[in-house]
Amino acid sequence: MKARNKKIIIVDDDLSVQKILTEKLKCEGFECFGACDGKEALKIIRKEKPDLILLDIVMPRLDGISVLKIIKKNKDTRKIIILVLTNLSSSHTLEESLKAGVTDYLIKADYTLDDLVRKIKEKLHC
């Protein structure tokens, strides 16, 4: 599996979400890390240097958009593929994310697990 060695960070304050996603992705051969809020996310990102980030928006301490902006500002982390994964369907958030340089904006409600995996593989070219 080409997915080996691809690191994905799942940023979501809902542990259940983290759990199921990690489980599914691990099964697909990805290496997964989880973060519950923005600050934690940044720490892990700096440490693990992932290939892709699944980023929720509504989070305590530091929200997704801010994280996104910070990641994109840092030249070390700028190139990481970021997929916003949220149930927030506001166009305002979408615009901001796109402005901040997000790779894609996914609404949880629209995706099955398989859809997600396909999307991730597509973005990682594997």
Next chain:
Amino acid sequence: MPTSALNKKEGSARGLLGRRPDVCLDIFRSSRDAVILADGQGRVLDWNKAAEKIFGYKKTEVLGKKFHNLIMPGKHKADYFKGMEEFRKTGKGKFIGKVYEVVALRKSGEKFIVELALSAFKMDGEWHSMGIVRDITERIKREKEGLFEKEKYEQIIRNAVDGFWLVSAAGFLLDVNDAYCKISGYSRKELMGMHISDLDIEDGPAAIKKQIKEIKKHGHLRFEKRHKRKDGRVIDVEISATHLPADKGRFYTFIRNITEIKEFREKLKNAAKFPEENPDPVIRVKKDGEIIYSNRASARIFSQLKKENKGKAYWLKTIKDSLKDGEIKTKDIEIGDRIYSFKIVPVKRTDYVNVYCRDITEERKTEELFLQTKEDLRRAQAVGNIGSWRLGLESGRLLWSDENYSIFGVPKGTPMTYGKFLEIVHPEDREFVNREWQEALKGKPYNIEHRIVKKDKVRWVRERAELEFDDRGRLTGGFGTTQDITEEKKIEEERLAQKARYEAIIRTSIDGFWIADVERDGFLLDVNDAYCKMSGYSREELLRMKIVDLEARETPEEARRHFKKIIVQGSDRFESQHKRKDGSVFDVEISASYLEGGEFSVIIRDVTERKELDRSRREFVSIASHQLQTPLTIIRWYIERLQDEKLGKLTNEQKEYLAEVRQSATDMTKLVSDLLNVSRVENGRLKIELEPANFKDLIKEIVEHQKKRVKADKCKINIEAPGSLPDVPVDKSLLSQAIGNLIINAINYSKPDDCRVGVKIRKKSQKYIISVQDNGIGIPKTSQNRIFEKFFRAYNAQRKKTRGTGLGLFITKKILEAAGCDIWFESEENRGTTFYVSIPLKGMKQKKGEKQIGT
């Protein structure tokens, strides 16, 4: 008697008749005078031929008869008889031997004067008489005449008013009368012997001589001269000189002092010019129509009258009547375009009239104009309900026009005084009115409104007056107008009441209110308390500010452009933000109107709270949907994982159960998503973003996507579209959702074993039409009118296993309508349904909002 036959020798003492008595008889017979011989009794003894001629009796008739019975008139008889006695005795008598004049009687009875010479002679011893009678009638007559003439003339001359001269052939005054003495001032003595040239101031003796020659030549001459009076005064005289060749070439001259007359004549000449100078015709006409006199100006009138055929006959009656009545008659006649007034004036004690003619066209016009003006004034007053009055000072009476009486409800013509007027004034206003009037009498302008009581009703009147004063400030008169303004007042009161109402509304309104100047960046002309409260500024402060100072969202330039837009549209409603005094900003909803006259009327509603509410609601919906979606997502994903059987194999039943749970979760997810969209669409927060899209490609994409979603591989979806279609600006995701929804419905409600869906794209003149057709269960007629309602599902759809939320069509319709498109359908139960969507040729309508990102 000739004495040639005398013989001196032969009895010259006896004379001829003594010697030849036969000659006596001849003389007796041939004498022209009557010779009568009579006896002492008076009996005629002889009677000659002359007697026959003179008295008319033949000799035979008178012989032997007493002559005093024949030829003596009664008058003389008494004297005769008296003398007779004496005569018979003595032969002497009073009348014997004398010649005297007596009156005699002819046979015809005519009395005439005779000269009688009576003598007596004795014959046969008795005394006899002989009378020689001469008829001196002619002589008497002549003498009388001569005497008469002379006397006459003497009297005339003596009593003449005119002066009289008897002038010698050389020009010397021989005799003058008293009148000339009076005229000249000289006495008779002084004048006698004067020469004409002494009195004539112009002519000297030589000239007089010449003049005398002239008079001689013509026999009679009349001329005017100037004479000098004794006192030196010069007088004008008229001379009438007659030459008397028989009377030693003398002249008799009458001199008339014509000084006064001359003056008078001058005056008269001038006076006579008078009618000629009159530009109007002056004519004197006799009773029978004959024109005695007409001045120069009459000629014009005559010619015109002739043209109008108003000749003599037309005038005669009037003239006759005028003379008869002794009254002036007037006739006004139109001649051409002028009007003439003829005044026929009878002249007393004559048979003629004077006719004076005057062109009264202008007068008439003025009169008519005056009457017209008067009538217009009356009408104007009636129409305008304005009455007028005049103050006549002498009487203290108020002279009212008809309309004035009408306004006050007083019978026309009632004599009015100030006191009476006051009685009509409303009791409460009397003091005011009287005060104003007293002030007016002192010169203050009088312009008041007050009430009156007219026939028990209260009316309002407006009074204006102009009082007239002389130089010393004393009142000489006045003129005023009255207008019933009751209606006006009512309207005014109504208007004021309404104004008060609106002012109250604005004053007590919770919303802010402005009146602003269109110019000067919206300079505030008026604001209400509510806005002061909203903005934190005081009224005084605000009235020094402009709209651009308060507008926080638009720049001054944008604001100015917005003003223009409001002027053009007439009004606008929009949201904005304003700056408070403390610098904070608050949300407002503006409703602005442009008022004729260059002002904006603006209502400002502070929508901070509402916006907050909106935001809260939006947030709530967002958060709610977000919060709802999260657990749903987890349910789905965990079940998916279970279904993967990576956590353990499943029995068929377990798989079934899991499928049910997953489906419900999916349904709920859709419902929550739909609810969010409904919320957005209902609150107008739907964003419509356009980009050019190719319908064909788009539809294909949608079809593919939907097919996959509902896993309807068995379904045959056919797409029909014209060869080439231009790219149309649409919101792709919205259109996808709309058409997608229709396709899903078509698939879901199709016959399960024969699923056929037809999608057609057509280009019409004004729009594109996309239709989605199925051959499914159709929409029952009873449900058709509710198909677009929220949560509505037709009963036959509900029966089907498909789980619809009932929101799909509602959302679809709302979205499409917001984008300027239309949706409708045709359906028959159990046959199929076709939904149509029309999109304008120029594409969807762009709209600001929050984009709905949906499935």
